[in-house]
Amino acid sequence: MTEPITAGSAVHPARAEPPAAQTRRLRAEGLTVSFRLPDATVRAVSGADFEVRPGRCLALVGESGCGKSVLAHALLGLLPGNAEVSGRVLLEQDGQELELVGAPQAVLARRVRGRSIGLIPQSPATHLTPVRTARAQLEEALRELGAARPRERADELAERHGLHPADLDRYPHELSGGMAQRVANAMALAGDPWLLLADEPTSGLDRPLVDRAMAALRELCDEGRAVLLITHDLRAAERVADDVAVMYAGRLVEAGPAGKVLHRPRHPYAAGLAAARPDRAFVPIPGMPPELTRLPDGCAFAPRCSAAGAACAVPPPTTGGVACHHPLPEQDARGGGGSPDRDPLESRRA
Numbered sequence: 414m415t416e417p418i419t420a421g422s423a424v425h426p427a428r429a430e431p432p433a434a435q436t437r438r439l440r441a442e443g444l445t446v447s448f449r450l451p452d453a454t455v456r457a458v459s460g461a462d463f464e465v466r467p468g469r470c471l472a473l474v475g476e477s478g479c480g481k482s483v484l485a486h487a488l489l490g491l492l493p494g495n496a497e498v499s500g501r502v503l504l505e506q507d508g509q510e511l512e513l514v515g516a517p518q519a520v521l522a523r524r525v526r527g528r529s530i531g532l533i534p535q536s537p538a539t540h541l542t543p544v545r546t547a548r549a550q551l552e553e554a555l556r557e558l559g560a561a562r563p564r565e566r567a568d569e570l571a572e573r574h575g576l577h578p579a580d581l582d583r584y585p586h587e588l589s590g591g592m593a594q595r596v597a598n599a600m601a602l603a604g605d606p607w608l609l610l611a612d613e614p615t616s617g618l619d620r621p622l623v624d625r626a627m628a629a630l631r632e633l634c635d636e637g638r639a640v641l642l643i644t645h646d647l648r649a650a651e652r653v654a655d656d657v658a659v660m661y662a663g664r665l666v667e668a669g670p671a672g673k674v675l676h677r678p679r680h681p682y683a684a685g686l687a688a689a690r691p692d693r694a695f696v697p698i699p700g701m702p703p704e705l706t707r708l709p710d711g712c713a714f715a716p717r718c719s720a721a722g723a724a725c726a727v728p729p730p731t732t733g734g735v736a737c738h739h740p741l742p743e744q745d746a747r748g749g750g751g752s753p754d755r756d757p758l759e760s761r762r763a
């Protein structure tokens with residue numbers, strides 16, 4: 414079921430979930446990723462719990478370097494050899510459960526990557542090989558997926574994603590940012606995956622193109638796919654996300670319905686991010702995130718948190734989706750909640 418829609422949040426009308434929705438789900442429990450370096454360990458993702466389902470978009474937000482891309486790549490088994498992954502990631506589909514953590518590369522290649530889970534990479538333009546046309550790369554992806562008529566299928570995918578088939582005959586440097594984006598979408602969807610990981614799909618695009626890309630992602634959700642959107646653009650997240658998870662120094666510090674997390678955050682970091690929005694108060698959070706090689710034992714945000722106290726020296730428990738010893742008080746959404754006077758972070762946008 415969809416969570417109740419709160420006023421003032423991104424409003425997405427309730428949708429009928431497709432029949433497959435019951436049998437498709439990705440659930441991460443305690444997902445942890447570290448990179449071993451010769452003289453240190455980078456703790457990129459620490460104990461992440463989240464779930465993605467068809468028809469819903471989960472936006473993973475957080476500052477640069479907090480572990481968002483590493484988390485996405487961990488789901489696909491696309492991490493380098495010095496990565497150590499623990500925890501569980503269960504891919505439920507067609508009445509079966511597949512554990513992705515530690516799954517053999519052959520299984521991930523044959524059953525998961527591109528088929529169940531598609532990746533729209535960070536900076537699509539640079540992800541494409543410069544010396545081959547978009548068509549050559551898309552058709553190759555289709556052949557790997559066993560498509561019967563790759564050329565026709567490539568044309569279909571191009572049109573489906575707002576490209577003219579002739580656009581596919583261009584080399585990556587001949588594509589505009591928006592076109593490269595659409596080629597990346599077409600590649601990610603070539604194998605008809607039900608779950609899409611979109612890693613900063615709009616970095617470098619200007620606002621109208623961002624809005625278009627977000628509308629395209631929303632459509633993919635509405636047609637029954639699941640989307641995990643990685644972004645540091647809270648306004649983009651607000652446009653498409655049903656749920657939002659806020660990441661800080663490798664940890665999910667607050668997760669829940671988008672309207673709640675973006676407009677009535679309870680974790681001081683999530684509140685700080687909301688206040689730092691360029692379209693809001695634009696007040697930056699003082700200080701810098703910690704080095705992931707030297708995370709404190711307790712709350713990693715405590716050094717930047719004005720409310721931190723002695724309790725914060727031990728790791729905070731996660732209660733109601735919020736990992737904090739002293740969360741901001743919950744604000745009652747009933748009776749006009751989300752209206753400007755009830756939302757301390759909302760300085761009405763134009």
Ligand SMILES: Nc1ncnc2c1ncn2[C@@H]1O[C@H](COP(=O)(O)OP(=O)(O)OP(=O)(O)O)[C@@H](O)[C@H]1O
Nearest residue numbers: 448455457476477478479480481482483484493705
């Ligand atoms: N192969 C690796 N070896 C060591 N450290 C790595 C490796 N890959 C990533 N890291 C580190 O993991 C941390 C998380 O990186 P990640 O790319 O996930 O950040 P991000 O949240 O996606 O940031 P951005 O918004 O800039 O894309 C960073 O400190 C990064 O330097």
Ligand code: NI
Nearest residue numbers: 481482483535
């Ligand atoms: Ni990233």
